[in-house]
Amino acid sequence: MxxxxxxxxxxxxxxxxxxxxxxxxxxxxxxxxxxxxxxxxxxxxxxxxxxxxxxxxxxxxxxxxxxxxxxxxxxxxxxxxxxxxxxxxxxxxxxxxxxxxxxxxxxxxxxxxxxxxxxxxxxxxxxxxxxxxxxxxxxxxxxxxxxxxxxxxxxxxxxxxxxxxxxxxxxxxxxxxxxxxxxxxxxxxxxxxxxxxxxxxxxxxxxxxxxxxxxxxxxxxxxxxxxxxxxxxxxxxxxxxxxxxxxxxxxxxxxxxxxxxxxxxxxxxxxxxxxxxxxxxxxxxxxxxxxxxxxxxxxxxxxxxxxxxxxxxxxxxxxxxxxxxxxxxxxxxxxxxxxxxxxxxxxxxxxxxxxxxxxxxxxxxxxxxxxxxxxxxxxxxxxxxxxxxxxxxxxxxxxxxxxLPYADAFAKGRSGWVDYGGCWATSGGVLSETCGGTGGNKSIAGSTGWTDYRLAGDVRVDGGAQAGFVVRASDPGKGADALDGYYVGVSSRRIVLGKQNGAWRELAQTAVPGGLATGTWYHLTVKAVGCTLTVTGRPSGSTATPVGFTYKDPDCSFTRGAVGVRDQAGTASWRHVTVTRSG
CATH class of the missing domain: 2.120.10.10 (Neuraminidase)
Structure with missing residues (x-):
């Protein structure tokens, strides 16, 4: 060694x-x-x-x-x-x-x-x-x-x-x-x-x-x-x-x-x-x-x-x-x-x-x-x-x-999370990252051994470009694409799914009807089963029909991994994060 x-x-x-x-x-x-x-x-x-x-x-x-x-x-x-x-x-x-x-x-x-x-x-x-x-x-x-x-x-x-x-x-x-x-x-x-x-x-x-x-x-x-x-x-x-x-x-x-x-x-x-x-x-x-x-x-x-x-x-x-x-x-x-x-x-x-x-x-x-x-x-x-x-x-x-199942309401801080870049704090049941930048600040929770599951949570872009969740994450580090896993993010115009393993590759996307204003909570779900990922989103608290898509990864790149939150070129907040078994 x-x-x-x-x-x-x-x-x-x-x-x-x-x-x-x-x-x-x-x-x-x-x-x-x-x-x-x-x-x-x-x-x-x-x-x-x-x-x-x-x-x-x-x-x-x-x-x-x-x-x-x-x-x-x-x-x-x-x-x-x-x-x-x-x-x-x-x-x-x-x-x-x-x-x-x-x-x-x-x-x-x-x-x-x-x-x-x-x-x-x-x-x-x-x-x-x-x-x-x-x-x-x-x-x-x-x-x-x-x-x-x-x-x-x-x-x-x-x-x-x-x-x-x-x-x-x-x-x-x-x-x-x-x-x-x-x-x-x-x-x-x-x-x-x-x-x-x-x-x-x-x-x-x-x-x-x-x-x-x-x-x-x-x-x-x-x-x-x-x-x-x-x-x-x-x-x-x-x-x-x-x-x-x-x-x-x-x-x-x-x-x-x-x-x-x-x-x-x-x-x-x-x-x-x-x-x-x-x-x-x-x-x-x-x-x-x-x-x-x-x-x-x-x-x-x-x-x-x-x-x-x-x-x-x-x-x-x-x-x-x-x-x-x-x-x-x-x-x-x-x-x-x-x-x-x-x-x-x-x-x-x-x-x-x-x-x-x-x-x-x-x-x-x-x-x-x-x-x-x-x-x-x-x-x-x-x-x-x-x-x-x-x-x-x-x-x-x-x-x-x-x-699993896993839930974090951030009522008592952030026990069980590890941060990779960024400035993180909790208040009133909300987790926030306030430094921003282009480094893909992220925080990871759960187990790198989790396989098929459904993540749900609210995300709010507080300033800048986009934010969302990572699923099936392993080998995380500091840097925009420094992890092996998938990222689902929302911006003012669209929901995007991409693959990260030291580089970024966009896999699928859909428009956000009417757009998403900065400072507005948005509810995302990501279901990962086998090689297939199903993504939905709608404004938090809304009864509108969710928009979304299903994508089957032909490479089946990542079959297990932890969950996390991530922003890119901006600052953001998250709340009501849950992860349940799926299959």
């Missing part, structure tokens, strides 16, 4: 709401995790969250436990967890890589609804790392330190980096046992880092591996991913369990000559073995329009979007496969695939666009988190972002997870 260059930046969509805003720049923030209680009786639906937290002046830090009783609209601090360890370099100034887990059923002596928090106590002296486990039996209000689960060295001092342990992830395996997956540097120098797991038969009191990694009982510490290249660093595992019992793991592979590409592989035996074995590095997550995820991936399974549901995968960075440059959706893409991983991934915009600022103690986008609602139709995206009154906050927002 070639050396990366900086992205052609796409404007972020809405900045997200505060899940936690730091008091001062002395607080370092990153790596959010939020769960929704599902096995806790009357507390079900409560959100519990935490995040990486460090004190840059070297004083003692903690894990801050936050909660929301109104599905994320407001948050408050429940409690804080101090360093339970003694000795040199404690209390620690760095609390890394938390993971929250709710027991789905009774395990050992602990009832369903018991909360676990595994975190990495890693003092800034970089000499030791400890996975620590706490429990709560009252929905996060109070916590009890249980034990050290694993112990490693620090992040420096070994031939390929450190000798530490990193990024614990808790789940239930196919045998009904509690399992913890994590990254392990302790096999240096033969392996820079491996992925491994251990299991517990009693809800996390005793484990198959002792804290030093030696075997306590079978199966001991199980190696899941290890590369034959000694500098490769598979890391940051997350696991999604499918209804049929299969488990899918996502992880990055960093190291010499790599860019921390996200990979996946599957277990068909309940997590005991993965793919063809530890040396099987899995498949890169690559989209049909040439993007791949890099750095700190996070994977979930959603019941929505297909007969077997879908996998949703996000990460810190998004790059082009061909050049390794960051794509315009960098830091704000969620990849989508079927559970069989049988083809390329598609993508949808994340609910908000994190802001990176290297001058702040703020690790924006590092290990972003996904939390679905029960239906899988909406997804909560949470990560640190360099915004807010003190320059960094843990932000969170919700948007459609890339499924």
């Amino acid at each position: 070639t050396t990366a260059v900086q992205p052609l930046t796409a404007a972020a969509n809405d900045p997200g709401d505060s899940f936690y805003t730091r008091a001062s720049s002395n607080e370092f923030l990153a790596y959010s995790r939020i769960i929704r209680l599902q096995h806790s009786g009357s507390a079900n639906g409560t959100l519990i969250g935490t995040f990486e937290h460090a004190a840059k002046d070297g004083t003692a830090s903690d894990f801050v436990i936050r909660t929301s009783k109104d599905d994320g609209r407001t948050w408050k601090t429940l409690t804080t967890l101090d360093d339970p360890l003694d000795g040199e370099n404690h209390p620690s100034d760095q609390f890394w890589q938390p993971f929250l887990f709710e027991l789905p059923r009774k395990m050992g002596e602990f009832p369903a609804g018991t909360l676990l928090l595994a975190g990495n106590i890693a003092p800034s002296e970089k000499v030791r790392t400890d996975f620590v486990l706490w429990r709560s039996t009252d929905h996060g209000a109070h916590w009890t330190f249980q034990s050290i689960l694993q112990t490693g060295g620090g992040s420096v001092g070994a031939p390929h980096g450190g000798s530490g342990i990193w990024e614990p992830f808790l789940t239930v395996d196919g045998a009904g046992r509690l399992a913890m997956y994590f990254s392990d540097e302790r096999r240096e120098p033969e392996y820079a880092q491996i992925l491994a797991h251990m299991v517990s038969n009693d809800g996390g009191v005793t484990w198959s591996a002792r804290p030093d990694g030696s075997t306590n009982f079978a199966p001991g510490l199980v190696v899941d991913v290890q590369s034959d290249v000694d500098t490769d660093r598979p890391g940051m595992p997350t696991v999604a369990t499918l209804p049929d019992g299969r488990m899918v793991m996502a992880y990055e592979i960093c190291g010499a000559g790599r860019d921390c590409e996200a990979h996946t592989k599957t277990s068909t035996d309940g997590g005991a073995t993965w793919g063809a074995g530890p040396s099987d590095l899995g498949k890169m997550a690559v989209t049909s329009d040439g993007r791949y995820l890099g750095s700190s991936p996070y994977l979930v399974w959603s019941p929505a979007g297909g007969p077997s549901g879908r996998l949703l995968l996000t990460g810190m960075r998004t790059r082009y496969t061909g050049t390794n440059a960051f794509s315009p959706e960098d830091r704000q893409a969620v990849f989508i695939n079927d559970p069989d991983l049988s083809g390329p991934w598609s993508w949808t915009p994340a609910p908000f666009g994190p802001v990176a600022d290297p001058t702040q103690n703020c690790s924006a986008s590092y290990s972003p988190h996904l939390l679905l609602d029960a239906s899988g139709r909406t997804v909560r995206f949470t990560t640190a972002t360099a915004t807010g009154p003190t320059g960094c906050m843990e932000a969170t927002a919700v948007a459609n997870s890339g499924v």
Whole structure:
């Protein structure tokens, strides 16, 4: 792979709401995790969250436990967890890589609804790392330190980096046992880092591996991913369990000559073995329009979007496969695939666009988190972002997870849109682009994997030439014709359909009876089924017979893609955008 260059930046969509805003720049923030209680009786639906937290002046830090009783609209601090360890370099100034887990059923002596928090106590002296486990039996209000689960060295001092342990992830395996997956540097120098797991038969009191990694009982510490290249660093595992019992793991592979590409592989035996074995590095997550995820991936399974549901995968960075440059959706893409991983991934915009600022103690986008609602139709995206009154906050927002039907009334901003040029804002249920120009300003929503659908919405040319909608859009970028897809626009005289793929080709058009005055709302529909596009239009609110046309693309150029809004040589507004299945 070639050396990366900086992205052609796409404007972020809405900045997200505060899940936690730091008091001062002395607080370092990153790596959010939020769960929704599902096995806790009357507390079900409560959100519990935490995040990486460090004190840059070297004083003692903690894990801050936050909660929301109104599905994320407001948050408050429940409690804080101090360093339970003694000795040199404690209390620690760095609390890394938390993971929250709710027991789905009774395990050992602990009832369903018991909360676990595994975190990495890693003092800034970089000499030791400890996975620590706490429990709560009252929905996060109070916590009890249980034990050290694993112990490693620090992040420096070994031939390929450190000798530490990193990024614990808790789940239930196919045998009904509690399992913890994590990254392990302790096999240096033969392996820079491996992925491994251990299991517990009693809800996390005793484990198959002792804290030093030696075997306590079978199966001991199980190696899941290890590369034959000694500098490769598979890391940051997350696991999604499918209804049929299969488990899918996502992880990055960093190291010499790599860019921390996200990979996946599957277990068909309940997590005991993965793919063809530890040396099987899995498949890169690559989209049909040439993007791949890099750095700190996070994977979930959603019941929505297909007969077997879908996998949703996000990460810190998004790059082009061909050049390794960051794509315009960098830091704000969620990849989508079927559970069989049988083809390329598609993508949808994340609910908000994190802001990176290297001058702040703020690790924006590092290990972003996904939390679905029960239906899988909406997804909560949470990560640190360099915004807010003190320059960094843990932000969170919700948007459609890339499924149909889709609707946006722009009542609460623009969650789930990515902009490519232009100046965008919402007010009173209207989305407006106010900069204009000849660059074909556009904003994209939905999924690049959508196939046959009907888009409907109102458009208003506020000044200049024309505006409308794009359908079956993929590979978008800044520039008049910088996307693969179709554009349907309206001007003062006509409705036009054209094809864009780096150049413009008009395909069909019809006159607007009586013309269209600037500042007048006009209702457009576009139905794309197979190779055929049907377009209609009439003044918004009118009962007049719509005008329109049907066009069959002989090249059948674009059979799937997202939706969007676009203007050309002017400014415009949009409202009441809906997309429904068609066929």
